[in-house]
Amino acid sequence: MVVCSEFIISVMILSMPDKSYSFKAGHAIISINDKGQIESIFDNNQKRQYLPKGKSAPLLSIACGENVEYPTGMVYDELKKQLKLFYNENKIVTINVNIKPTHITFELAYFSGLDPTVIIWGPYPTTISQTIGETIGVVRDEKFAFGIQSLNIYTIGGRPSEYPNIGFGNESDTASATEFGSVLQAFSRKRDEGIKGSKIALFGCLADKALETIGKIEIAEGLPHPILDGVWGKISKTAKLSYLISNFGEQDLDELLSYARRAGLTYIYHEGPFSTWGHFELNPDQFPDGDESMRRCVQKAEMAGIRIGVHTLTNFITTNDPYVTPIPDPRLMRVGSTVLTDDIDDKATEIPVADKTPFIERQWLSTAVIGEELIQYGTISETEPWRLMNCKRGAFGTKAFAHKSGSDIGKLWDHPYRVFFPNLEMQDELTARLVELFNNTGLRQISFDGLEGCFATGHGFYAENRFVKQCFDGWKNEVINDASGLSHYLWHIHTRMNWGEPWGKAMREGMPEYRFKNQEYFDRNLFPRMLGWFLIRTAEGELEATTLDDIEWVMAKCAGYDAGCAIVASLNTLKRNGKTEEMLSAIREWEKARLNGAFSEEQREKMKKGEFHLEPIDDKSWRIYPVEFSSKFVYRYQERQPGQPSGGEFELMNRFDRQHLRFVLRVLSNGNLDSSISNPSFDINFQNIIFPLKLKPNQYLVCNDGNNVQVYDINWNLIQATELDSDLPYLPTGKCNIQFNCEFEGEPKPFVEIRFQTVGNPEIVK
Numbered sequence: 001m002v003v004c005s006e007f008i009i010s011v012m013i014l015s016m017p018d019k020s021y022s023f024k025a026g027h028a029i030i031s032i033n034d035k036g037q038i039e040s041i042f043d044n045n046q047k048r049q050y051l052p053k054g055k056s057a058p059l060l061s062i063a064c065g066e067n068v069e070y071p072t073g074m075v076y077d078e079l080k081k082q083l084k085l086f087y088n089e090n091k092i093v094t095i096n097v098n099i100k101p102t103h104i105t106f107e108l109a110y111f112s113g114l115d116p117t118v119i120i121w122g123p124y125p126t127t128i129s130q131t132i133g134e135t136i137g138v139v140r141d142e143k144f145a146f147g148i149q150s151l152n153i154y155t156i157g158g159r160p161s162e163y164p165n166i167g168f169g170n171e172s173d174t175a176s177a178t179e180f181g182s183v184l185q186a187f188s189r190k191r192d193e194g195i196k197g198s199k200i201a202l203f204g205c206l207a208d209k210a211l212e213t214i215g216k217i218e219i220a221e222g223l224p225h226p227i228l229d230g231v232w233g234k235i236s237k238t239a240k241l242s243y244l245i246s247n248f249g250e251q252d253l254d255e256l257l258s259y260a261r262r263a264g265l266t267y268i269y270h271e272g273p274f275s276t277w278g279h280f281e282l283n284p285d286q287f288p289d290g291d292e293s294m295r296r297c298v299q300k301a302e303m304a305g306i307r308i309g310v311h312t313l314t315n316f317i318t319t320n321d322p323y324v325t326p327i328p329d330p331r332l333m334r335v336g337s338t339v340l341t342d343d344i345d346d347k348a349t350e351i352p353v354a355d356k357t358p359f360i361e362r363q364w365l366s367t368a369v370i371g372e373e374l375i376q377y378g379t380i381s382e383t384e385p386w387r388l389m390n391c392k393r394g395a396f397g398t399k400a401f402a403h404k405s406g407s408d409i410g411k412l413w414d415h416p417y418r419v420f421f422p423n424l425e426m427q428d429e430l431t432a433r434l435v436e437l438f439n440n441t442g443l444r445q446i447s448f449d450g451l452e453g454c455f456a457t458g459h460g461f462y463a464e465n466r467f468v469k470q471c472f473d474g475w476k477n478e479v480i481n482d483a484s485g486l487s488h489y490l491w492h493i494h495t496r497m498n499w500g501e502p503w504g505k506a507m508r509e510g511m512p513e514y515r516f517k518n519q520e521y522f523d524r525n526l527f528p529r530m531l532g533w534f535l536i537r538t539a540e541g542e543l544e545a546t547t548l549d550d551i552e553w554v555m556a557k558c559a560g561y562d563a564g565c566a567i568v569a570s571l572n573t574l575k576r577n578g579k580t581e582e583m584l585s586a587i588r589e590w591e592k593a594r595l596n597g598a599f600s601e602e603q604r605e606k607m608k609k610g611e612f613h614l615e616p617i618d619d620k621s622w623r624i625y626p627v628e629f630s631s632k633f634v635y636r637y638q639e640r641q642p643g644q645p646s647g648g649e650f651e652l653m654n655r656f657d658r659q660h661l662r663f664v665l666r667v668l669s670n671g672n673l674d675s676s677i678s679n680p681s682f683d684i685n686f687q688n689i690i691f692p693l694k695l696k697p698n699q700y701l702v703c704n705d706g707n708n709v710q711v712y713d714i715n716w717n718l719i720q721a722t723e724l725d726s727d728l729p730y731l732p733t734g735k736c737n738i739q740f741n742c743e744f745e746g747e748p749k750p751f752v753e754i755r756f757q758t759v760g761n762p763e764i765v766k
Contacts (some may be wrong), residue, residue, distance in 0.1 A: 006075045021076045023097065026102040026213065028146060036071025037613045041126060043144045043204060050146060052180040055125045059106065060085055060093060061166065063118040068166055068406060080092050082109070089113065102216045103203035105151065108188075108196055117190045118160050123167045123176075123183035124148065132182050136525045137174030138210050139182040147208040148174060148184040150489050151221050152195035153465035157488025159185050172461070186488075192462035195366045197373055211235070211526045217763040224469070224492040228478055237595055238480070239495045239528040242564040242694045243267035243309075243445070244586070249286025250293045252571060257304050259574050262581070264588030265275025267480070268301065268308040269566070277313055277419065278321035291440045298442040309480065312434075315427050315453045315467060316419040319365070324420060325397035327372045331426035333456050334358070337410035340370070346400040351388040351409070355382050358411040359388060365414040369394060370407055374398045377444050413456045419455035424463060431467050435474030446471075447498075448483040465489045482530075491527065498566055500532020506543060507534055507550040516608075519561045529563035536569035536583065538576050539698070539714040541729020544666075547716065548591055549629070551583040553611055555590035559599055560607030572589050578717035589616050598622065598765045613759065626760035628655060636751040637744045647741035654736060656760040661689070662704040669697035675746025683739040687729030693722065697750050704729070704757060731758065 011282050020033040026138075028050075031040035037056040044047055051425060052429040058070045073086035076097075083095040083106075091114040108119060126146055128139040137157050138147035150157050157174030159167025167185045169176030175184050188198035201221060205213040206236040216233055230237040244265045248256045259318065260268050273294070275283045287293035294308075301308050323329045336358030344351060351368065358400040359368070359380050368375045378390030394400035422430060437443065454463035464487060471481075472493045480495045502517035515532050522529045533556050539545045558565050567587065572578050593599065594616065599607070603624070606612075613625040635648040661684065667677055675697060691709060695701055698714040707728060711720040742752065 021074075023104050024099055024202065026203040026205045027144070028202070030104065030202060032074065032083075034074050036060070036074035036083075037669050038124060041124070041204070044207070046143060048144070050126045050128060050144065052125050052127050055180065055214050057122055057124050057183075059083070059121075060095065060108070061120040062087060062091070062093065062111075062114065062116040063120070063160075063163060064114055064116050068120070068163055072681070077523075087114070088574060093119075099515045100217075100220050102205070102213050102220065103149075103201045105199060105201045105221065105634045107151075107199040110196060115190075116195055117196050118163065119158065119198055120163070120166055120189050120750075121148070121155075121186040121198075123159070123185035124202070125178070125180060127181040129177060129181045131524055132175050132177050133155050133525045134169065134175050134696065135172045135488055135525070136214070136361040137184055137186070137488055138214070138526065139175050139184065140158075140207045140210060143207055144204065145207045145213075146184070146204045147202070147214070148186055149202055149203070149214065149217055149221075150186050151199040151223065152193075152197065153469050153489055154462050155186055155188050155198045155200060155489075156461045156465075157186050158461070160187045160189065172487055173697075189460075189462070192459055192468075210329055214526070218492060224472055225305070226472070226478065226493065226495065228480065228495065231496050232530060234526070240530065240562065241265075241267060242558065242566040242591055243269055243566055243596075245269045245271050245311075245533065245566050245568040247271050248571065249283070250288070250297055251286075253297050253300060253655075255571060257306055258299060259571075259580075259584065260306055261304060262588065263567070263584040264591055265567070266305060267307050267309060269311060269445055271311050271568070273310050274312060276318050276321035278317035278323040278422075278430060280353055280430075280437055281321075291437060294437075294441040294443070297325075297442075302442070307444040310443055311447050311449060313417065313419070313450040313453070314483075315422055315430050315456075316415065316417060316450050317395045317422060317430075318419055323422070323426070324374070326399065327589055328369055329397060329422075329426060332369065332370070332420040333413040333423050333458075334410040335361070335413050337408060339403050340403055340407045340409055342405050343403070345402045345581040346393065349389075349391045349393070350381075351375065351391055353386050353388060353409060356386040357395045363414045364416050364418055365412070365420070367412045367414060368409055369412055370403050370409045371401060372398060373401050374412075403749070411691045415453065415456075417450075419453075421453055424457045424459055427454065427457055427463065427467060428470065429472040431474070434471050438471075438479060439474070439476050442477060443479070444477055445480040447479060448481060448494075451483045451485060451711065461487055461489070462622075468493050476483075484528070486525070491525070496528040496530045496564075497522070498530035498564070502533050502535035502568060504543075507546060508553055510534070516557075516561075519563060529561050531558055531561065531563045531565040533566040533568050536567060536573055536580075538578060544578055545715045546579070546583070547585060548579050548582045549611075549627075551586050552590070552613055552627075555587060555608045555614075556610075556612045559594045560604045560605065560609075562594065574719075576715050578712060578715055586614065589614055589622065593622055593765060596620075599624075600765075603763070603765070615762075617764070621764060621766040623762035624765055625762045626656070628758050630756040633740075633754045633756075634751060635740055635742075635754065637749040647739055650733065650740065650754070650756075651737045652736055652738055652756050652758075652760045654731045654733055656733065658730050658732055658760050659759065660706065661731060662757040662759065663702075664704075664755050664757070665695075665701040667695045667697050667699050667750050668753060670750050672746050672748055673697050675744070675748070676751060677742040677744055677750060680752070681740070682729060683741075684731060684736060689724070689726060691722075691724070693720070717718040721733055731756075 029042040041051045071085040085093045093111045094109045098105045131140040158172045161171040226233040228236040338355035341352040374395040376392040377388035377393045381387040457463045502510045536546045611627045615623045633650045678694040700712040703709045707724040
């Protein structure tokens with residue numbers, strides 16, 4: 001009779017006295033007992049225990065189907081550097097152990113007696129609650145950091161959603177807060193690249209050395225370690241550079257490069273250069289020679305010291321792409337499939353199907369596929385036999401055919417952007433095309449917007465990791481990249497996240513809380529900070545054209561958080577907005593000061609909350625002025641009885657020293673563009689000033705430069721500049737009353753908005 005050695009070991013361990021094994025993981029000592037449970041996480045510097053009292057955690061749990069199993073025994077072979085974990089019914093998992101100066105790694109080498117569908121590392125509990133880096137998987141208090149790192153693309157940071165009782169927080173939370181502190185967790189699924197080879201690192205270090213330690217782990221374990229301009233991307237200034245987003249082609253690139261240079265920006269980013277997604281064919285109107293046109297643009301920009309990037313939607317496939325039309329690729333991802341229950345000709349608008357399940361949710365394109373034909377359907381019959389009703393045959397440029405009973409029919413997966421998705425094999429072709437495009441042209445920046453589309457393949461975070469990693473491995477140049485969401489493994493590849501959208505709101509109102517909350521997230525997760533996209537606009541509807549004050553608000557916030565941003569502006573807008581040159585100069589000076597560390601920590605804290613104006617003194621020093629703006633006061637014409645004074649009265653708070661009156665006055669139409677106001681006047685403490693001007697709706701009167709006043713059109717183009725004969729009144733410190741009056745012409749009469757500005761004394765920064 002032959003008894004396997006693994007069975008002998010499993011019997012022996014049951015009769016052994018209690019024993020634990022200690023492993024060094026940087027500054028941490030991790031002890032695992034002979035039941036396969038972590039029973040200590042000890043900081044060897046402070047001599048402090050970080051495992052919560054009464055808590056232990058399995059090094060590795062396994063799931064075979066619906067049930068999760070925990071180890072019942074463990075032995076460690078110090079010579080082979082291997083752990084054997086034992087589970088019920090003689091199930092054995094062998095784990096390779098490797099101790100490095102900064103960390104320890106555990107790698108699932110092989111298993112016997114079982115075929116797991118999921119394996120789970122942890123969750124590993126700690127008492128740390130101060131700073132939880134939920135994505136990077138690092139928890140920190142004032143002195144100590146403890147972390148987990150997934151070491152390949154199929155070891156996923158977080159917990160498997162199909163086992164809701166295992167782990168804590170959201171599926172993507174590699175670290176999560178708990179009532180006792182925090183936990184760290186990761187897992188692998190069989191459906192992805194596999195379970196064998198799943199590998200993690202655990203480490204402990206000084207709290208302020210956490211980022212540096214992760215960099216060392218990246219190098220030691222062969223993780224992605226992107227270098228930007230000679231410096232690791234996570235600490236490179238390049239990672240936090242602001243950049244210009246616009247729409248351009250080979251014919252107008254020179255003009256855009258000129259704007260970027262005036263703003264001191266070294267990256268410009270095309271907001272949408274592709275005529276199709278999938279094959280990523282460049283727009284022939286902008287890039288008539290395809291990749292070669294883009295290559296010429298990149299070379300021209302590089303001669304000007306500027307790099308070019310492009311925006312796309314990851315694995316989204318547009319309906320005009322060759323993957324869809326004229327012959328749909330059979331690898332387009334399906335919601336489900338069934339068969340036809342009867343023959344149909346090429347004109348039938350009702351399609352008989354055996355099962356309605358794949359078609360119940362119509363989604364946005366509501367597209368079925370039979371062979372080489374795509375069919376859009378309107379509804380499903382309410383009773384059997386099931387039929388797709390109101391069908392459009394030969395959709396998206398495919399050809400309508402007759403089909404036999406029993407033919408396969410599937411429902412394609414789609415999205416609100418009116419796109420389809422690839423399966424995992426086809427997705428690899430999309431990454432190969434992006435690699436080809438970047439290597440052919442020299443492009444240097446991309447956003448993996450819509451990265452969550454990779455979930456449509458059915459492979460979750462693994463599919464995301466695979467997409468981005470294949471691009472990263474294939475690119476010959478350093479490429480700045482971000483995405484619409486950050487995940488654990490891709491933390492190592494992504495340069496930054498830059499979300500906060502500008503559409504349909506004034507600049508100060510476009511998701512400000514979201515943008516500022518993101519900075520806290522970046523800090524928790526040791527990630528370069530960005531503030532998102534900000535739109536320079538011309539007047540549109542009720543939205544005013546962007547002003548210099550708007551841009552300085554953005555740039556002061558960037559300085560406060562030490563974060564870059566994206567400035568979105570079309571060439572047409574840059575030409576039409578009369579403040580473009582002033583705004584570009586402000587961007588240049590603010591960025592120069594921020595990137596060269598001109599601002600103190602105290603100044604930066606103030607910039608997070610307030611508004612400031614920056615003026616250059618020379619190439620290396622600036623004056624920075626605190627600025628406050630009042631709310632907008634509105635004055636409308638009112639009928640008065642004879643002898644009753646007309647005009648309006650406003651109360652203003654000046655928190656700074658006594659100073660001249662500063663304001664922006666805007667005339668708004670009440671439905672009559674031929675109406676006007678004239679002789680606007682202000683009275684402050686019996687000091688009166690009259691501006692002998694006539695203003696029409698959508699014009700601005702600006703007074704912020706001594707006795708010089710300007711009249712601008714709706715897009716801040718100068719109409720008239722006037723020097724006053726009389727002195728401006730002074731605003732006293734503290735509360736003051738301002739009386740305003742003007743003469744109205746036309747019916748219905750226009751009305752007036754006024755916003756006052758006060759300015760504090762400057763500081764010199766270098």
